[in-house]
Amino acid sequence: xxxxxxxxxxxxxxxxxxxxxxxxxxxxxxxxxxxxxxxxxxxxxxxxxxxxxxxxxxxxxxxxxxxxxxxxxxxxxxxxxxxxxxxxxxxxxxxxxxxxxxxxxxxxxxxxxxxxxxxxxxxxxxxxxxxxxxxxxxxxxxxxxxxxxxxxxxxxxxxxxxxxxxxxxxxxxxxxxxxxxxxxxxxxxxxxxxxxxxxxxxxxxxxxxxxxxxxxxxxxxxxxxxxxxxxxxxxxxxxxxxxxxxxxxxxxxxxxxx
Amino acid sequence: xxxxxxxxxxxxxxxxxxxxxxxxxxxxxxxxxxxxxxxxxxxxxxxxxxxxxxxxxxxxxxxxxxxxxxxxxxxxxxxxxxxxxxxxxxxxxxxxxxxxxxxxxxxxxxxxxxxxxxxxxxxxxxxxxxxxxxxxxxxxxxxxxxxxxxxxxxxxxxxxxxxxxxxxxxxxxxxxxxxxxxxxxxxxxxxxxxxxxxxxxxxxxxxxxxxxxxxxxxxxxxxxxxxxxxxxxxxxxxxxxxxxxxxxxxxxxxxxxxxxxxxxxxxxxxxxxxxxxxxxxxxxxxxxxxxxxxxxxxxxxxxxxxxxxxxxxxxxxxxxxxxx
Amino acid sequence: xxxxxxxxxxxxxxxxxxxxxxxxxxxxxxxxxxxxxxxxxxxxxxxxxxxxxxxxxxxxxxxxxxxxxxxxxxxxxxxxxxxxxxxxxxxxxxxxxxxxxxxxxxxxxxxxxxxxxxxxxxxxxxxxxxxxxxxxxxxxxxxxxxxxxxxxxxxxxxxxxxxxxxxxxxxxxxxxxxxxxxxxxxxxxxxxxxxxxxxxxxxxxxxxxxxxxxxxxxxxxxxxxxxxxxxxxxxxxxxxxxxxxxxxxxxxxxxxxxxxxxxxx
Numbered sequence: 001x002x003x004x005x006x007x008x009x010x011x012x013x014x015x016x017x018x019x020x021x022x023x024x025x026x027x028x029x030x031x032x033x034x035x036x037x038x039x040x041x042x043x044x045x046x047x048x049x050x051x052x053x054x055x056x057x058x059x060x061x062x063x064x065x066x067x068x069x070x071x072x073x074x075x076x077x078x079x080x081x082x083x084x085x086x087x088x089x090x091x092x093x094x095x096x097x098x099x100x101x102x103x104x105x106x107x108x109x110x111x112x113x114x115x116x117x118x119x120x121x122x123x124x125x126x127x128x129x130x131x132x133x134x135x136x137x138x139x140x141x142x143x144x145x146x147x148x149x150x151x152x153x154x155x156x157x158x159x160x161x162x163x164x165x166x167x168x169x170x171x172x173x174x175x176x177x178x179x180x181x182x183x184x185x186x187x188x189x190x191x192x193x194x195x196x197x198x199x200x201x202x203x204x205x206x207x208x209x210x211x212x213x214x215x216x217x218x219x220x221x222x223x224x225x226x227x228x229x230x231x232x233x234x235x236x237x238x239x240x241x242x243x244x245x246x247x248x249x250x251x252x253x254x255x256x257x258x
Numbered sequence: 259x260x261x262x263x264x265x266x267x268x269x270x271x272x273x274x275x276x277x278x279x280x281x282x283x284x285x286x287x288x289x290x291x292x293x294x295x296x297x298x299x300x301x302x303x304x305x306x307x308x309x310x311x312x313x314x315x316x317x318x319x320x321x322x323x324x325x326x327x328x329x330x331x332x333x334x335x336x337x338x339x340x341x342x343x344x345x346x347x348x349x350x351x352x353x354x355x356x357x358x359x360x361x362x363x364x365x366x367x368x369x370x371x372x373x374x375x376x377x378x379x380x381x382x383x384x385x386x387x388x389x390x391x392x393x394x395x396x397x398x399x400x401x402x403x404x405x406x407x408x409x410x411x412x413x414x415x416x417x418x419x420x421x422x423x424x425x426x427x428x429x430x431x432x433x434x435x436x437x438x439x440x441x442x443x444x445x446x447x448x449x450x451x452x453x454x455x456x457x458x459x460x461x462x463x464x465x466x467x468x469x470x471x472x473x474x475x476x477x478x479x480x481x482x483x484x485x486x487x488x489x490x491x492x493x494x495x496x497x498x499x500x501x502x503x504x505x506x507x508x509x510x511x512x513x514x515x516x517x518x519x520x521x522x523x524x525x526x527x528x529x530x531x532x533x534x535x536x537x538x539x540x541x542x543x544x545x546x547x548x549x550x551x552x553x554x555x556x557x558x559x560x561x562x563x564x565x566x567x568x569x570x571x572x573x574x575x576x577x578x579x580x581x582x
Numbered sequence: 583x584x585x586x587x588x589x590x591x592x593x594x595x596x597x598x599x600x601x602x603x604x605x606x607x608x609x610x611x612x613x614x615x616x617x618x619x620x621x622x623x624x625x626x627x628x629x630x631x632x633x634x635x636x637x638x639x640x641x642x643x644x645x646x647x648x649x650x651x652x653x654x655x656x657x658x659x660x661x662x663x664x665x666x667x668x669x670x671x672x673x674x675x676x677x678x679x680x681x682x683x684x685x686x687x688x689x690x691x692x693x694x695x696x697x698x699x700x701x702x703x704x705x706x707x708x709x710x711x712x713x714x715x716x717x718x719x720x721x722x723x724x725x726x727x728x729x730x731x732x733x734x735x736x737x738x739x740x741x742x743x744x745x746x747x748x749x750x751x752x753x754x755x756x757x758x759x760x761x762x763x764x765x766x767x768x769x770x771x772x773x774x775x776x777x778x779x780x781x782x783x784x785x786x787x788x789x790x791x792x793x794x795x796x797x798x799x800x801x802x803x804x805x806x807x808x809x810x811x812x813x814x815x816x817x818x819x820x821x822x823x824x825x826x827x828x829x830x831x832x833x834x835x836x837x838x839x840x841x842x843x844x845x846x847x
Contacts, residue, residue, distance in 0.1 A: 003380045010377055014368040017409075021757040028762045035769040043625060045781050046632045050624050089362045095329045097381055098353040172602030178613045186617050193624035194617060254331045254345060256269065 003099075007107035015112055022113055029116025033066055036188055037124055051193045056131035058189055061216050063124040064144065065187035068151025068211065069180075070117035076156040078109035082163035083170050086253075101250065102160070102243070134219060143215050143229045150232035151211040155180065157242035158206070164242070167249030183208050190216055211235045260303040260326065260433070260465070265335035267296040267321055267489075295321045296332065296489045305432075306463040308455075310470065310480035310497075312573060314582055318489045319469045323435055326467070327357055340432065353382065356431035358422055360438035365410040371421045372406040375428055382429035389428060396424040399454050416447025423451065427458070433465040434458070440472050452478045473569035485573075487582030501572055508546060510537040511563045512553060519557040525549055534561075585680060590692040594699070604700040612705060615648040619716055634778040638719055639805040643776050645709040645718040646801050652697030653738045654797040656771060657764035658690060658745045667752045676839070683835050686749060687828075690742040721806050729813045733800040736820040740795050741767075743827035750831065753838035771796035778807060792827065795820040 015022050040062060044055040053061070078085065085091045085105070094104040134140055162176040183206075186194065191202050191209040202209035211232040218228035270290050296318045303309050313319050324330040325337055328344030328351050337344060342351045365374045379389045397403060400420040410418060419439065426434065436455070440448045456479060458464050468479060476483060476497065483500060485493040493500060509528070512519075512535045521527070524543030529536045539549050550562055567575075622640055626633050633640075647654070658664075663686060666672045675682055709718035721727065748763045768774065770793035777785050777798050788794050799816045802808045808816060 006377050006380050010366055010369055010373055013373065014366060017368040020755070024755050024757040024762075028765070031762050032765045035765055035774055038769060039774040042775055042780055046634070046779060047625050047629050050628050089359060092324070092327075092329050092359070093357075093362070093364050095348070096327050096352045096355065096357045098349045098383075099381055169602060172606035174603065175606040175610045175613075178610050178617075182614060182617065186621065189621060189624070194620040198617075198620065251331075254329065255333075 004107055008110065011108075011110040012112065025113030026116040026119070029070075029114055030120045033070075033117040033120040036066065036185060037062060037120065040188055050189060053190055053193075054132075056128045056133075057216075057220055059124050059128040060132045060134070060219070061190050061212065062188035063121040063128060064147045064216075065151060065184055065212055066117050066121035066124070067148045069155055069184040069187075070114055070121065071148070071152035072155035072159060073114040073117065074112060075110055075152075076106055076159045077111040077114070078105035078107075079156075079159035079163040081109065083166045083173070086166060086170075091253075102246065105163070132220070134221070139229060140219055143219050143232075146230070146232040147211050147215045147219075150235040151208075154207055154211055154235040154238050155183065157238040158183070160239075160242040160246050164245040164249035167253045179206055179208075187212055207235045207238050259305055259338075259340060260301075260467075261336070261338045262302075262322075262326075263300045263336045265296055265299040265322070265325065265337060266333045267294075267318075267325070267330070268333060269293045269295050294489050296325075299335070299486075299489075299491055301484060301491060301494060303465060303467065305465055306459065307482065308459050308466040308468070308480045310468050310476040310483045311486065312470065312473075312476065312483060313486035314577055317486045317582060319486060320437065322486070323437055323467070323469060327355065327435060328352055353429065354432050356426035356429070356434045358426045358434070358436045358439050360419070360436070360441045363410065363418065363422060364425055365418070365421060367411045368409055370407050370409055371402075371413075371425075374410065374421075375406070375425055378425055378428050384429045388430060392428055392430060393424075396427060399457060400424055401450070416443050416450070419443060419447065419451060420454075423454065430462075431464070433467070436466065436468040436470075438470055439468065440470065440475055448472070448474070455479055473573055477569050485576060485580075487577070487580050492580050492582075493576070497569065500576070501566065501569070506541055507567055508539045508541060509565050509567060510539055510546075510549065510553075511535070511561075511565075512537060512559065513561040514553075514557045514559050516558050519553050522549070522552050586684075586688045589685075589688055590695070594692075594696045607697075608701050608704050611648040611651055611701065612708065615644050615705075615709075616716070618644050623715065635776075635805070635807055637715065639807060640776070641716060642718055642721070642805040643801050645705065646804055647773075647797065649702045649705040649709070650698055650734065650797075650800075652701055653694040653734075654741060654800075655764075655773065656741045656744050656767035656796060658693070658748070663689075663749055664752050667749065668756055682839070683746065683832050686746050687742055690745055691738065694738060694742065721804055723806060723809065726803055726806065726809055726813070729809075729817065730800050730804045733803050733813070733817055733820065736817065736824060737796055737800050740792070740820060740824050740827065741797075743824060743831055744792065744796070746831045747827065747834070750834045750838050753841060767793055767796065772798040772801070776802070778802070789816075790819065792823040795823040 037059070040055070040058055043050075044058070048054070050058065073080070082091075082105070085094075090108075091105075094101055094108075097104065129136070158176065158180050162173060162180065165173055165176065187208060191199050191213045199209055199213065202213075214223075214228050214231040217223040218225070218231075270292050299318075299322060311319055311322070321330060325332050326339060326344060328348045331345040339351065340354060344351045364378075365371060366377070375393065384392075397406065400423065402420060402424060405413060405417050405421060408417075410421065413421065423436075423439065434455075439455075440451055443451065452475060455466060455468075459466050466479075468475065470476060481496050483493065483495060483497055484491060485500075510525075511531065513533070514535070518535065521537070522544055524540045526538045527535065528538045537549075539546060544552075546564060550564075553559060553562070619641055622644075623637070626637055666675065675685070678685075706718065709716075712718070721730075744767060745764070751763065770788055770791070771777075772793075777788055777794065780788065789798070794816070799808065799813075799820060803813050803816075
C-alpha cells in the first residue's frame with residue numbers, strides 16, 4: 001500500500017510537469033462526457049420517460065456509470081494502453097521486477113486527466129439527487145456507493161480482458177470497445193430498455209447490469225429486496241475470469257515473446 | 259552459477275509480401291514461417307565471471323537473455339540460475355538479478371532521477387541502509403552527483419545510461435545482464451561505463467553477462483566470449499584464443515613516397531587510409547621483418563606500423579567463417 | 583499529384599493487411615448500431631407521436647451512419663500527426679517538398695477512404711438482410727440517391743478540412759488530447775442523435791452551421807427527411823463551409839508554422 005502511494009505520487013508529479021496540457025486534457029474529457037449527458041437531455045426534451053424512467057432517474061443512472069468508468073480510466077489506464085507497453089518493452093521490465101504483474105501495470109500508469117468525466121458526473125449527480133425523488137437513507141447511500149465502486153471493478157475486469165487479448169493479437173481489439181466505451185455510453189440508460197436478451201447478457205456474461213440496473217431499482221424504491229441492494233458485489237466476481245484469462249495470455253507471451 | 263543445457267526455442271512468424279495483390283490475398287490465407295531462435299544452447303557461467311555474448315542481429319542473443327531473465331520460457335531444456343528456474347520462480351529469481359536494456363529506459367521520464375531510484379528501492383524492498391550505501395557508491399563511481407536531481411528527459415544519452423545502470427544495481431543483484439549498454443554513447447561515456455562495470459565485477463564479484471556489437475566493450479571487459487549464430491553457440495573461449503584461432507595475420511600500415519612498392523607472396527593490399535597503404539601479412543608465409551625489409555628495399559619508406567588484427571576484424575572473420 | 587496517390591495506395595495496403603482489425607471493426611460498429619436502434623425503439627414505445635420521423639427512417643440513418651462511419655466522423659484516424667507536433671518531429675515534415683496542409687488533407691482523405699472501403703459494404707449488406715424492425719430499406723425516392731452521393735462526398739471533404747483545424751490547435755495548446763473540437767462536432771453534427779430530435783430552434787441553427795454540413799445532411803437526404811430544394815440548398819451550404827474551412831485552415835497553418843519556426847520546433 002505504501003508502495004502504491006509512492007507510485008501515485010510519482011504519477012501525479014509527472015503529470016503536473018505539464019499543467020496546461022493536463023487541464024486541456026481534463027477539459028476535453030468533460031466535453032466528451034457532456035456529449036453523453038447532453039444526448040439524454042435532448043431526448044428528454046421530446047419524451048417524458050423511457051421504460052418508466054424519468055429524466056432525473058436516468059441522469060442518476062448515467063452519473064453513476066460515468067463515475068465508475070472514469071475511476072477505471074484513471075487507475076487501470078495501464079491496461080488500456082497495454083499494446084504500447086508490450087511494444088516498447090516496458091512490460092518486459094515489469095517481468096524482471098519482484099512484484100505482481102497486474103499490480104505493476106496498474107500502479108505504473110494513472111492518468112489523472114481522465115478525472116474530467118468524474119467531475120462532470122458529480123455535477124450531474126448534484127442535479128439528479130434532489131430531483132430523483134429518492135429519500136437518501138444510509139442504505140440508499142450505500143447502494144449508490146456500491147454501484148460506483150463495483151462498477152469500476154467490472155470495467156477494470158473488461159480492461160484486463162482487453163489487455164489479455166493483446167498477448168494473442170494486436171489487431172482487431174476494437175470489438176472490446178463495445179463493452180468498455182459502449183458500456184459507459186449505453187449505460188446512461190438503465191439496461192432494461194435494450195430488451196430482455198441484452199439484459200440477460202449484461203447480467204450473466206458481462207455483469208454491467210448487476211452494478212447498474214438492479215441496484216438502481218432498489219435506489220429508486222422500485223424493488224426493496226436486500227438482494228437488489230447488494231447485487232453490485234457480484235460484479236467483483238468478474239475479476240476471477242479476467243485474471244485467469246490474463247494468466248493464460250501471460251503464459252503465451254512468455255512462450256512466444258512480443 | 260548459471261547453467262543452460264539443451265535450450266531450444268522456436269517462433270512462428272507471418273510472412274508478408276509487398277504489393278497490393280499480396281495484401282488482398284493475405285486477407286484470406288496466411289503463410290507462416292517457423293524460425294528456430296535457439297537450438298541446443300549449452301553453457302555455464304560461474305559466479306563472478308564476466309562473459310561477452312556476441313553474434314550478429316537476430317542470432318538469438320536477446321532470446322537467450324530473455325530466457326535467463328525469466329521473460330521467455332524455452333520450448334525445452336534446463337536453465338538453472340543460483341538453484342532456480344527463472345520462468346518457474348519469477349519473483350524470487352528477479353530479486354537477485356539486475357537488467358539493463360540499452361535501448362530502453364526504466365526511469366520515469368518527467369521526474370528527477372532520484373525519485374525513480376527511490377521508487378525502485380521500494381519495489382525491491384531494499385532496506386534504507388543498503389540503499390544509502392549503494393546509492394553513495396554508485397553516485398561516486400558513476401559521477402552522478404548533480405544528475406540525480408535532473409529529470410530523465412533532460413539528460414544526455416550518456417548521463418541517462420549511467421543512471422539506468424545505477425537503477426539496475428540499487429538492490430545489489432548478484433547477476434547483472436547488460437543488453438547493449440554502450441549503444442549510441444560517445445567515447446567518454448563508453449569508457450566511463452566500461453570502467454564502472456569492471457570495478458563492479460572486481461569489487462563485488464557480480465556476475466556480468468554482456469551483449470554488445472562494440473568489440474571494444476569486449477576487449478575492455480571480458481576474458482570469455484560466447485559466439486552465437488543462427489541460434490547455436492559456435493564458440494566459447496577467451497578473446498586471445500579466438501584471435502589466435504581465427505588468424506595470426508598482421509596488419510601493416512605503410513607511408514612511402516615515390517612509386518608503390520611491389521609485394522611478395524604472403525602480403526596483400528587491403529586498402530588505403532589517409533594516404534597510407536594498408537597491407538595484410540601472413541606470418542606463416544613471410545616473416546614480418548622480411549616483409550618490412552622487402553618494402554624498404556623497393557621504395558622510400560617514411561613510416562611503418564605493425565598490429566594484430568582487431569577484435570572487430572576477428573569477429574567479422576568469424577561471422578564469415580560460420581556464414582552467419 | 584503522384585505523391586498523393588502513392589500515399590493513398592499505401593494506406594489501402596496497410597488497411598487490407600489487418601483483416602482481423604477490419605472484421606472486429608465491422609462487428610463492433612454493427613453491435614453499436616444495433617444498441618442505438620434498441621435505445622431509440624424504447625423511446626418510440628414510450629411515445630410514438632413524439633418521434634420526429636418514421637422508425638424505419640431512423641433505422642436507415644443509424645445503419646448508414648455505421649456503414650460510413652470511417653469517412654464521416656470529425657476526428658482523425660492516423661493519430662500520429664498530433665504526436666509529431668507535440669514532440670517536435672514536425673520539423674522533419676517541414677523539410678519535405680510537399681505543402682503540409684495538402685499533405686495532411688490527403689492523408690486524412692486516404693485514411694478515411696481506406697477505412698470505409700473495408701467496412702461499408704459488409705455492414706450495409708447485413709443491414710439489408712436483417713429481420714423487420716431492424717432492416718435497412720432503400721429510400722422511397724430513389725432519385726435522392728444521386729443527391730446523397732454528392733452530399734456524402736462533400737461531407738468527407740468538409741470533415742477532412744475540419745480535422746486539420748484540430749491539428750492546428752495543437753500548435754497552440756501543445757496537448758496530445760485536443761479532442762475537444764472533434765467530440766463537440768460529433769455531437770453537433772448528429773453523431774450521437776440525429777439533429778431531427780433536437781429542439782426546433784437549436785436544430786435550425788445547427789443546420790446552418792458547419793456541423794449541419796457534416797454527416798447530418800447526406801444521412802437525412804438518404805432517409806428522405808430532406809429532399810428537393812432543401813437538399814440542394816443544404817449542398818450549397820456544404821460547398822460554402824468547405825471553402826471557408828479550407829481557406830481558414832491554410833491561413834491558420836501559415837500563422838502556426840511561423841510560430842514553430844520562431845520557436846525552433
